[in-house]
Amino acid sequence: MTQIAALYPYWPAEAEWFVIGGPACELEAQEVHSKFPHMKCVGFEPNEEACRKQNTELAFPGVVHPYALWSETADLTLMLPGGFDPKRASVCAPENRPDFAPEAVVKPFQKTIGKPLDSLSDLLGPFTNAVLWIDIEFAELAALQGATKLLDQVLLINLESFFYRPDFVKINRLLTHRGFVLQQVWNMGERTYVDAQDYIYAREDINGLAYKVQTY
Numbered sequence: 001m002t003q004i005a006a007l008y009p010y011w012p013a014e015a016e017w018f019v020i021g022g023p024a025c026e027l028e029a030q031e032v033h034s035k036f037p038h039m040k041c042v043g044f045e046p047n048e049e050a051c052r053k054q055n056t057e058l059a060f061p062g063v064v065h066p067y068a069l070w071s072e073t074a075d076l077t078l079m080l081p082g083g084f085d086p087k088r089a090s091v092c093a094p095e096n097r098p099d100f101a102p103e104a105v106v107k108p109f110q111k112t113i114g115k116p117l118d119s120l121s122d123l124l125g126p127f128t129n130a131v132l133w134i135d136i137e138f139a140e141l142a143a144l145q146g147a148t149k150l151l152d153q154v155l156l157i158n159l160e161s162f163f164y165r166p167d168f169v170k171i172n173r174l175l176t177h178r179g180f181v182l183q184q185v186w187n188m189g190e191r192t193y194v195d196a197q198d199y200i201y202a203r204e205d206i207n208g209l210a211y212k213v214q215t216y
Contacts, residue, residue, distance in 0.1 A: 007158055012129070017042065017131070019133070020042070021135065025045065029043060042063060042127070043064035044067050051066045065120070071142040091112065116145075127150060141161075181201065
């Protein structure tokens with residue numbers, strides 16, 4: 001069982017798309033595709049080698065595209081501290097990475113293209129009735145800022161952030177304003193102020209869940 005199991009209590013029966021960003025996302029996508037064969041899976045990973053592996057060796061059930069999720073279309077640079085796994089490369093500024101030690105030497109890793117989820121939905125979708133899984137090394141706020149139209153089609157979101165940082169305050173405000181309610185905080189980690197947390201948001205109305213939850 002992968003980490004995606006944390007979402008099952010909230011999984012909407014109406015879900016049509018599983019939209020996932022980040023490294024090692026093929027395991028979650030494979031499980032979703034196994035449980036819900038009708039769902040369409042699409043992934044986004046700016047690390048060229050990781051993207052290639054997901055599409056070939058790791059058998060992502062769909063296509064992983066070589067883009068960084070961002071607030072707008074832009075030329076970006078993946079940054080990586082020395083000694084870290086290349087999967088941890090991020091388009092975020094090093095000072096916004098609490099998991100990087102202050103003494104870490106951060107260097108450019110490779111060029112990439114940032115794309116907003118709105119334009120990717122127009123190009124590859126539309127991603128109607130979507131479940132979003134976003135684990136993109138602290139670029140989650142920028143990804144959501146680039147999804148102002150798509151969020152109307154999203155039913156369930158899992159994202160990673162730090163509860164004590166300004167980014168999470170902005171994420172929570174953005175999603176709450178768009179009709180989402182925080183359902184669960186999980187995957188807390190053991191290192192205070194270093195490990196991030198995962199947050200599950202579901203769309204709700206005044207009568208409770210606005211969609212039918214899948215039962216097992």
